[in-house]
Amino acid sequence: MDDIIPPSGDSAESPSPSTVGTPRDFSGLPLPPGMLDNLRQLGYLAMTPIQDAALPPALQGRDLIAQARTGSGKTAAFALPLLCRLDPRRLAVQALVLCPTRELADQVTQEIRRLARFADNIKVLALCGGTPMRPQRESLAHGAHVVVGTPGRIMDHLQRESLALEALDTLVLDEADRMLDMGFHDDIAWIASHCPRQRQTLLFSATFPDGIASLAQRFLHAPTEVRLAERHAAGKIRQLFYEIEHPARLQAVVTLLRRYRPASALAFCNTRQQCRALVELLRAEGVDALALHGDMEQRERDQVLIRFANQSCTVLVATDVAARGLDIAQLEAVINVDVTPDPDIYVHRIGRTGRGEAEGLALSLCSNADRRRVAAIAQAVGFEPAWQDGADLRDGGAAGDAPPLRAPMSTLMILGGRKDKIRPGDVLGALTGEAGFTREQVGRITVTDQITYVAVARAIAPHAVRRLSAGRLKGRTVKVRALED
Incomplete structure (x- = not known):
């Protein structure tokens, strides 16, 4: 672990x-x-x-x-x-x-x-x-x-x-x-x-x-x-539904992200193909996005989750493999790119946001044919759908000229982990000691058996790679590189 x-x-x-x-x-x-x-x-x-x-x-x-x-x-x-x-x-x-x-x-x-x-x-x-x-x-x-x-x-x-x-x-x-x-x-x-x-x-x-x-x-x-009566407090998660044609959904996600500008968002698609297509579009639009789906090897999935949790990725685009079991701190928004027909899955999807005392935002894109699904979900879960005008999502709306959503951190991968006796404090000390960076410039540090991941402020990532590569960690040199797409 x-x-x-x-x-x-x-x-x-x-x-x-x-x-x-x-x-x-x-x-x-x-x-x-x-x-x-x-x-x-x-x-x-x-x-x-x-x-x-x-x-x-x-x-x-x-x-x-x-x-x-x-x-x-x-x-x-x-x-x-x-x-x-x-x-x-x-x-x-x-x-x-x-x-x-x-x-x-x-x-x-x-x-x-x-x-x-x-x-x-x-x-x-x-x-x-x-x-x-x-x-x-x-x-x-x-x-x-x-x-x-x-x-x-x-x-x-x-x-x-x-x-x-x-x-x-x-x-x-x-x-x-x-x-x-x-x-x-x-x-x-x-x-x-x-x-x-x-x-x-x-x-x-x-x-x-x-x-x-x-x-x-x-x-x-x-x-x-x-059995507790509370599931997800209705007042804590703001649920909005936008009616829009299916071919326009992916571009609508870009518009929603630029309009609401969440620091982190989880976008759910029903298919792996839709995941890949949305990630490709988001990256082209200057949004730091990663995909999570069943076709990926476990090592790839682990790296994606680490990068999303440490703020090196703004948007995680996932199939329902991520709907349960993930607890991402301070997740501001969930976007349902595709409507699920299952009320329980919908609850688990939107429940990734609005944790603890925090408020959350759940945005769902639906075609006219999806309205019956939404009505069934609303009846089963117990809320009144708040329908929004989706017309201004089709052409980018007023948010079309907003700056891109870039993640504040970048993840460095160090070849060496618990088997090499590396601990988080060793990495933190190397970056804030001889390398000369501040504690505020260093984020989450994750140590696995053979690899260590450390999030650093995006602006210092190239310098941090050079300083760590030139220095010593636990008395030896290590190979370091930034995880980029």
Whole structure:
């Protein structure tokens, strides 16, 4: 998993106090003093609604079914109970968290590591597809307390007997509805059958399709159910719908971006071809854009997400592979280039913005034929569509002469990572020490096993490449280049 320094203390799932009533703090829970101190240091000042509802029964050891969307603080809602049950002196897998995607698994791993800082030597390991098996087997051989992974890769390790679950105390199913959508029901059942019967099982899901009840009946014992009425606060996400002919949609996206000028935006397309076409157009119009879709190799997807999260890319154009499991801090806008017929997918798409206390903007482009889809979504979700005049989007409107949207940062790739003992502080020190740059010119630093990524202010990127290449990092020279398209 990646070691990360966010630019200003952002985390994968930043806590935010409830806006309903007076939020309770964590001191009223039966948590160890060291854990409470760590929570305060991490900025967990008050429980979110899902934490307030789920933590008491989970800390009592009860099985749990909880409705919670990404960004609601759900990671802490299951991480704190599993960490409380751990015996750090016993180097065996005592908790397993199943996630639908590698992106979500990586974010969950990062957050559990942060929450585990109160105790020494708690080892949290991510096991996901798209990366070689051998390093994962070696890491498992050295021992781990918590494993976070995708069903397919967890099954691979169980079949190869590189992963043992005899000591398991806690099983977590995160975004269970998404795992069912992806066809993982039988895989989850197979993995659960390899877990001890005496365990705690925590199931988190944004929606409750029929398959959730089936899973709960098979694998949970007398679970407590937590269903929160809130999904995405209607007042926090401004939803606007523009009627425009399908051939004009891509150019309309350019106009919307220039009109609203979000610092970061996520544009959803229904097809990979549409993604590629939109990215090509945006770049031609001076917008820093990247694509994320299923045809890409895992390494490419990882780099795209790193660059988008560290502000080296203004617009991420994605298929619904990015609709769940991504938690991008301070995402200002979501654009639905194509209307989805599925209300749940629509909710998950627009839910990437308007996180915590922030407000968000959701813009949807629709043809006249899409109006029935929009009406069905509005009825299912419970809002009144705000239709806008799409006529002025066709020719660029008043925003046609606006300056291009350039990302403020540029990402440098350093050939060397955790295997070379490189840590984020080493990179920060090299840039702000001998290289002479300021802390404000350095953004997010992400360290993987073999590669390190650092965001720097775009204006200094060429100078930073030269200074890092000419200097030394951890006592040796390293190869550095800027990631450009």
